[in-house]
Amino acid sequence: MNASGKEIPALGEFGLIKRITRRAIVCPERVVKGIGDDAAVFHPPHDQPMLLTTDLLVEQIHFRREAISGKRLGFKSLAVNLSDIAAMGGAPLDAFVSIAIPADCPLAYIDAVYAGLRELADQFGVNILGGDTTGSKKDLIINIAVTGTVDPDHLLLRDGARPGDLVYVTGFVGDSRAGLQVILEKLELSDTALVKLYDRHCKPLPHIEEGRFLARSTAVTAAIDVSDGVASDLGHIISRSGCGAVLDTRQLPISSELKQFGERFSVNAVDFALNGGEDYVLLCTVKAEMAAGLEAAFLSRFGHSLYKIGAITSSGYLEAVDVTGQRRAISSKGWDHFGKGN
Amino acid sequence: MNASGKEIPALGEFGLIKRITRRAIVCPERVVKGIGDDAAVFHPPHDQPMLLTTDLLVEQIHFRREAISGKRLGFKSLAVNLSDIAAMGGAPLDAFVSIAIPADCPLAYIDAVYAGLRELADQFGVNILGGDTTGSKKDLIINIAVTGTVDPDHLLLRDGARPGDLVYVTGFVGDSRAGLQVILEKLELSDTALVKLYDRHCKPLPHIEEGRFLARSTAVTAAIDVSDGVASDLGHIISRSGCGAVLDTRQLPISSELKQFGERFSVNAVDFALNGGEDYVLLCTVKAEMAAGLEAAFLSRFGHSLYKIGAITSSGYLEAVDVTGQRRAISSKGWDHFGKGN
Numbered sequence: 001m002n003a004s005g006k007e008i009p010a011l012g013e014f015g016l017i018k019r020i021t022r023r024a025i026v027c028p029e030r031v032v033k034g035i036g037d038d039a040a041v042f043h044p045p046h047d048q049p050m051l052l053t054t055d056l057l058v059e060q061i062h063f064r065r066e067a068i069s070g071k072r073l074g075f076k077s078l079a080v081n082l083s084d085i086a087a088m089g090g091a092p093l094d095a096f097v098s099i100a101i102p103a104d105c106p107l108a109y110i111d112a113v114y115a116g117l118r119e120l121a122d123q124f125g126v127n128i129l130g131g132d133t134t135g136s137k138k139d140l141i142i143n144i145a146v147t148g149t150v151d152p153d154h155l156l157l158r159d160g161a162r163p164g165d166l167v168y169v170t171g172f173v174g175d176s177r178a179g180l181q182v183i184l185e186k187l188e189l190s191d192t193a194l195v196k197l198y199d200r201h202c203k204p205l206p207h208i209e210e211g212r213f214l215a216r217s218t219a220v221t222a223a224i225d226v227s228d229g230v231a232s233d234l235g236h237i238i239s240r241s242g243c244g245a246v247l248d249t250r251q252l253p254i255s256s257e258l259k260q261f262g263e264r265f266s267v268n269a270v271d272f273a274l275n276g277g278e279d280y281v282l283l284c285t286v287k288a289e290m291a292a293g294l295e296a297a298f299l300s301r302f303g304h305s306l307y308k309i310g311a312i313t314s315s316g317y318l319e320a321v322d323v324t325g326q327r328r329a330i331s332s333k334g335w336d337h338f339g340k341g342n
Numbered sequence: 343m344n345a346s347g348k349e350i351p352a353l354g355e356f357g358l359i360k361r362i363t364r365r366a367i368v369c370p371e372r373v374v375k376g377i378g379d380d381a382a383v384f385h386p387p388h389d390q391p392m393l394l395t396t397d398l399l400v401e402q403i404h405f406r407r408e409a410i411s412g413k414r415l416g417f418k419s420l421a422v423n424l425s426d427i428a429a430m431g432g433a434p435l436d437a438f439v440s441i442a443i444p445a446d447c448p449l450a451y452i453d454a455v456y457a458g459l460r461e462l463a464d465q466f467g468v469n470i471l472g473g474d475t476t477g478s479k480k481d482l483i484i485n486i487a488v489t490g491t492v493d494p495d496h497l498l499l500r501d502g503a504r505p506g507d508l509v510y511v512t513g514f515v516g517d518s519r520a521g522l523q524v525i526l527e528k529l530e531l532s533d534t535a536l537v538k539l540y541d542r543h544c545k546p547l548p549h550i551e552e553g554r555f556l557a558r559s560t561a562v563t564a565a566i567d568v569s570d571g572v573a574s575d576l577g578h579i580i581s582r583s584g585c586g587a588v589l590d591t592r593q594l595p596i597s598s599e600l601k602q603f604g605e606r607f608s609v610n611a612v613d614f615a616l617n618g619g620e621d622y623v624l625l626c627t628v629k630a631e632m633a634a635g636l637e638a639a640f641l642s643r644f645g646h647s648l649y650k651i652g653a654i655t656s657s658g659y660l661e662a663v664d665v666t667g668q669r670r671a672i673s674s675k676g677w678d679h680f681g682k683g684n
Contacts (some may be wrong), residue, residue, distance in 0.1 A: 032391050032497075036500070037499055037500050037501075037582075038395060038426040038427075038429035038566060039393040039426045039427060039429075040395070041392070041497060042392055043391055044386030044387065049374050049383050049385055050384055050386045051382065051383055052382045052471070052472060052487070053380060053381035053382070054472060054473060054474050054487055055440070056441070056474045058476060058477075062476070083380075084380040085380075088379070090381070094394075096396045098396050098397070098485050130396060131396060132396050132397050134403060134404070135400075136403060139478075139479065139481070141483055143396070143398055143485035145396055145438060145487040147394070148381065157375065158378070158380070159379075
């Protein structure tokens with residue numbers, strides 16, 4: 001990051017586009033035309049619905065350039081979109097990357113953003129098929145749109161939860177919030193536990209395989225990815241499904257790193273797990289009679305548990321059982337990007 | 343714009359999403375799930391390639407909020423994307439709108455952005471099928487991705503131009519640059535000519551029908567929409583096609599409003615037409631032997647000429663014939679968003 005920020009104006013918009021186009025296509029068979037024309041041209045999947053999701057990341061709101069490497073930022077920008085595809089039970093296809101670059105941003109940082117993007121894209125066979133490059137006065141801005149495909153018989157939506165269903169998550173929650181704390185408090189990455197939490201915030205791995213597995217199981221009635229926080233995202237499911245839920249906070253899967261972090265820095269690990277957000281694991285509701293079979297199959301397939309954290313009720317609101325075993329209504333806080341609850 | 347900027351935080355992200363979702367679907371038959379889940383779900387076209395284009399508009403770079411109404415900004419944000427679909431010979435399908443809203447932006451302005459968007463979307467049967475809403479520290483940011491479909495036998499690309507082809511545009515060029523001048527110089531919209539130029543900048547009507555007509559003609563070898571400027575965009579075509587071109591600046595179609603504007607404000611209308619950009623008409627190259635037939639058919643279909651402005655050569659560079667009849671090489675300037683040529 002010692003390089004001057006004058007390289008991009010010198011390279012020019014079209015020089016930059018040429019740079020971005022390198023190694024952009026990993027699955028050429030569905031591509032008619034990638035980057036370089038007015039629009040990308042591609043063959044959509046035969047006889048299957050398509051998915052499209054898009055996420056806008058703005059400097060100073062979603063990230064601080066000085067606190068995240070370009071590579072991690074690129075990785076994360078794509079990961080949050082792939083996580084949305086995962087939450088539908090889908091498989092990702094192509095990514096379309098819009099970027100607005102301020103004059104003070106070194107070319108090496110932008111190269112690293114695309115390197116991070118490609119690292120994750122390669123892993124899931126995702127092409128970078130188009131986008132837009134432009135300038136920005138002050139903040140780096142990245143918008144990615146990702147297409148996907150899904151088996152129409154195995155589509156996971158938010159609105160299918162029914163009273164009696166059980167609530168699960170596919171991985172640890174709260175780690176990402178601890179990783180954010182590492183950034184906010186400028187903590188030194190002095191041990192592997194802190195590095196792991198930091199990377200869980202900056203390089204979340206989307207649960208694509210988990211999503212497809214859950215979708216094919218026919219046991220799952222609703223799903224969402226944990227971006228706003230467990231309470232908030234379960235809140236979206238009960239709001240869409242017209243039901244209520246009770247979360248047992250004692251059952252939230254908390255990593256040993258987060259437990260250590262909580263003790264060391266006197267933060268409430270359960271609160272991080274419940275309200276932290278950006279975990280990008282999947283939260284799903286499961287028919288009670290199929291739950292045991294699904295738990296066993298998930299464990300066998302992924303080598304760790306599908307973690308049960310609660311149940312769907314008919315109350316119409318969200319409740320939580322706290323560490324003392326007390327059950328009470330809670331608000332679904334989490335991240336609202338316009339200030340309520342932040 | 344007298345309203346306070348505190349309405350959006352009070353409404354919250356999810357309240358805003360509910361507002362945006364109103365009247366978003368105009369063509370429900372291809373939609374499985376629109377706004378409100380982790381991703382949109384839709385049926386792609388049968389047996390036809392799909393198109394996807396995306397454009398990122400950033401305050402202070404692409405627009406000034408105080409100089410453009412929310413309605414015009416919404417209209418233009420979608421128009422620039424539809425124009426890319428037009429340049430491929432395609433028909434638009436669905437739009438995905440990401441927006442980052444600063445705290446000082448009144449809800450009425452955002453409502454107007456979506457009203458402008460819907461005005462144009464309704465006109466072309468485009469659904470608003472998804473997107474992202476978030477906050478921004480200072481600048482309003484809009485990214486729109488638009489899908490489309492195209493007949494594979496009638497796909498217009500940039501790379502098909504061949505020496506001997508003739509170069510055409512589908513409408514007046516330079517008006518938008520004069521409209522930008524109206525904004526930059528804060529000129530009063532004192533007569534209908536100034537209003538017309540201002541609207542050509544703020545509410546460009548994408549040439550979807552013209553694009554489809556040109557694509558079906560089989561006479562067109564390459565096409566692009568005029569966003570960077572006639573010289574710059576023709577430069578993209580010759581660069582992609584590996585040829586050269588000569589533009590006759592005396593043939594550039596200049597509106598009576600732009601002529602008046604040039605005289606009144608002592609600006610060079612021909613320079614605006616050649617390098618202005620953001621006209622969002624189509625520029626295309628046509629097989630010479632089919633040109634007369636295409637001209638007649640275009641005139642009959644659209645009630646005005648397809649304007650011949652030059653020819654493709656084998657030189658490998660761009661030349662222009664100036665008003666005195668002199669022919670010389672020119673650089674393809676136009677808009678480079680990182681400062682070269684601006």
